[in-house]
Amino acid sequence: MVKTKKGLLVLAVAMATALAGCSGNSGNSGNAGSNGGAAAPEASANAGAGEKAAPAKDPVTFTYFNAGAQVPNIESNKTKIGKLLEEQTGVNFNLQYPVGDVNTKIGTMIASGNYPDVLSPDTAIDKVLDAKAFIPLNELIEKHAPNIQRVYGPYMNLMKAEDGNIYFLPFSPVVGEYISNPTIEQGAFFIQRRVLKEAGYPKIKTLDEYFDLIDKYKANHSGDKLTGFTSLIYDWRTMGIFNPPMHLAGYPNDGDVIVDMTSHEAKTYSNTDNTKNWLKKLNEVNSKGLYDESSFVNNYDQYLAKISSGNVLGFFDYGWQVNQALQNIKKTGNDDLDYMPLPIVFSGVEKDQYLDPPSFVNNRGVGITTSAKDPVRIIEFFDNMLKEENQVLIQWGVKGEEYEVDDKGRFYRTPEQIEMLKDNKTQESIGFSYFNYSWPMYGGGSTLADGNSFNAGRQPEVAQASFTEGDKLILEKYGAKTFSDLFAKPDERPWYPAWSISLEQGSPAQIFTQKSKDLKLKYFSKLVLAKPEQFDGIWDEYLKEFNKLDVKAYEETMTKEVAAKIAKTQGN
Amino acid sequence: MRSQETAAVPSAPSAEPGKVGRWFRTLSKQKALVLMSVPFVIWIFIFKYVPLWGWTIAFQHYRPNLGMFEQEWVGLEQFRFLFSDDSFLRVLRNTLAMAVIKLVLGFVTAIALAILLNEVRIAFFKRAVQTISYLPHFISWVVAANIISTALSIDGGIVNELLMWLGIIDRPIMWLGVGHYFWGILGASEVWKDVGWNTIVYLAAMTMIDPSQYEAAEIDGANRMQRIQHITLPGLKPVIIILLIMNLGNILETGFEPQYLMGNGMNADYSENLEIFVLKYGISMGNFSLATAAGIFKTVVSFILLFGANSLAKRLGEQRLF
Incomplete structure (x- = not known):
């Protein structure tokens, strides 16, 4: 009896230390979370492994300033997709968007040295790089992010800065066969x-x-x-x-x-x-x-x-x-x-x-800043996003709610779903407006492993039905x-x-x-x-x-x- | 500030043992005043003097990620770029012109409105006018600029509609698209926004004028205009001069928001001021050194103007700032 109690105590102390490790800015929270073993990141990394494989981590909120969109600020777990991603990882994002001139906003950040944890500076990216505000990701990717390696692998050369480091993840690594856009975005x-x-x-x-x-x-x-x-x-x-x-x-x-x-x-x-x-x-x-x-x-x-x-x-x-x-x-x-x-x-x-030729845009992307409290948690979140099932979640939504699958395994949307998604407010509350760009992602025009289009809009079934x-x-x-x-x-x-x-x-x-x-x-x-x-x-x-x-x-x-x-x- | 000086004078003659002793005696007598001013001196020191350290940035090729001693020193290169740029003279002209317009219009309209309000005898009407004229002051420029550009728009903007209805113009004028209208639009907007607010200090000054002067003038047969001219205006003179000196010190601070928000390619020749120039070539391009150099330039000009105006006031025997 006494022994068990002692054991419990030890466990409790270990848990507490682990939790402290997570919320502090130590670089090895991944290890701490799984109580001393490196099993957790690997388990969560295997694409296709069940989402419950990794033990849920203590909740944490990071800030992300995204200069590339103009939508209302939001806590990511207030959206449907954000909530699901939070359930998998315990990570919530305070998403912020620019009002007015992006260059001025970023200039102020640089002058003060205070950055959000995650930053997508859009047109101001050179200034951010110049100020060395992004941390190098090479090691983080190697250690904690097998999915990032899978998706970005072929483009690593183009992503490297002159010093050989990778400072941010671009948005356009095409995976699988390239499908061009049926509507005109350009x-x-x-x-x-x-x-x-x-x-x-x-x-x-x-x-x-x-x-x-x-x-x-x-x-x-x-x-x-x-x-x-x-x-x-x-x-x-x-x-x-x-x-x-x-x-x-x-x-x-x-x-x-x-x-x-x-x-x-x-x-x-x-x-x-x-x-x-x-x-x-x-x-x-x-x-x-x-x-x-x-x-x-x-x-x-x-x-x-x-x-x-x-x-x-x-x-x-x-x-x-x-x-x-x-x-x-x-x-x-x-x-x-x-x-x-x-x-x-x-x-x-x-x-x-x-029409745009297929291309890899290597001066737009999202990076982790020097102010980031816990880069490992962030890179793990990014890696988790790049699992194929999460890419489907982010682009297509939840099966039976935002899209359907026919007996041949093809994704499609019913006319009602298409109608529902035409509304900007619905797009925001589901989280498409917040997640389907400006994050580590498959590039536009990518194909999923099962042959479906990665972008819902480029799936011929959807394009035809949404006309x-x-x-x-x-x-x-x-x-x-x-x-x-x-x-x-x-x-x-x-x-x-x-x-x-x-x-x-x-x-x-x-x-x-x-x-x-x-x-x-x-x-x-x-x-x-x-x-x-x-x-x-x-x-x-x-x-x-x-x-x-x-x-x-x-x-x-x-x-x-x-x-x-x-x-x-x-x-x- | 003057009153403090005069208060100090009577204590002086009683002190015999030299200047230093006298100084300490005065200090101990006024210790309450000194103690009260300490927090403000500290505040000024921290927020106004310590940042002067940052002026060194103007002489560097500043990189935010490097430490103080790793910076590359470039001497006066930033100033050279600033003064040799083609657009600098134009920007300076715009800044000065807008400042003068703002200064003159701001003073004249505020004083005129204050006098008018002072003469109004119906309290309700006076209050109503005051409240209405204060209101725009509390609108942020972002909103105000949108109101103004909508009012001036060529697709059904109220200004164009009104002028067309009156038959003054026969087709809408693109007000914000014609460069040399910009100063006028800015002046009018500033007046609309701040006239009520600016009257407050004058109205306060008018309450200090001894009413018996008005009564005496009335008995002597002075009419309203004469009373304004010979009693109200001279009574306001000290306030006007102090405010003028202080405003001259800020003359290069013509504001940033209205010019930025209402400026566009078509009126850039008239709307671009120093602040916008600094934003474009300094902050937007990540060149903090240039922005600092421009800031130093502004401070130096303000300094000269402030001292110039003050010594002019002194020579003319008027009330002055120091």
């Missing part, structure tokens, strides 16, 4: 379906044809207070007016440069005829009263509200950026107001290249099965995307990017809103100012980096 010229309908669904390819259609429709409905064409130009979201020249010339989104297919030379296009022709067209369109002048003063919210109103006939944007507004329109159920994405090019350009009647009709008119069928297949570009190349802090190339952005913002509005006869004069003035900047340093740096990336990818 850039396109959008046009309202009623415009196409009234014109009898013509096949249009060039910028002139595109604006002619809008012009005609607006002329026929002059009483309706319609906006012909609008752009988003706010804060860092300047792609709406900066990027089209690149796409119109038949190139994918390489940021500020066009990379030559054979010489691999990176050249800025802001001072070329491509940009001139684009702005000249906008200028012409504006003089006809088709362009929305307030584009230059609207903020992101005002822009989304404008598109959601259904009074805008056309715009250029990236699907991911305008998606909220498009969902709002879908909710009205009025198919005429919905949009059709089109691969518009300059006349004379043979092939569009709007509205209007979608099906318009696709039929254009002889396509999916929206991406209308776009040309992407050519292989091993450096892609060049926008993910990071520039050294304070280097001439980096100062060039800020200065040229300021200059473009200033002149593009002038060029578009000027009287047509003044256009050429202002353009020459702009060119003069632009060429005063250190264009050469920028182009040389970019060309060098493109070459380096090609070497890294191919030497893999």
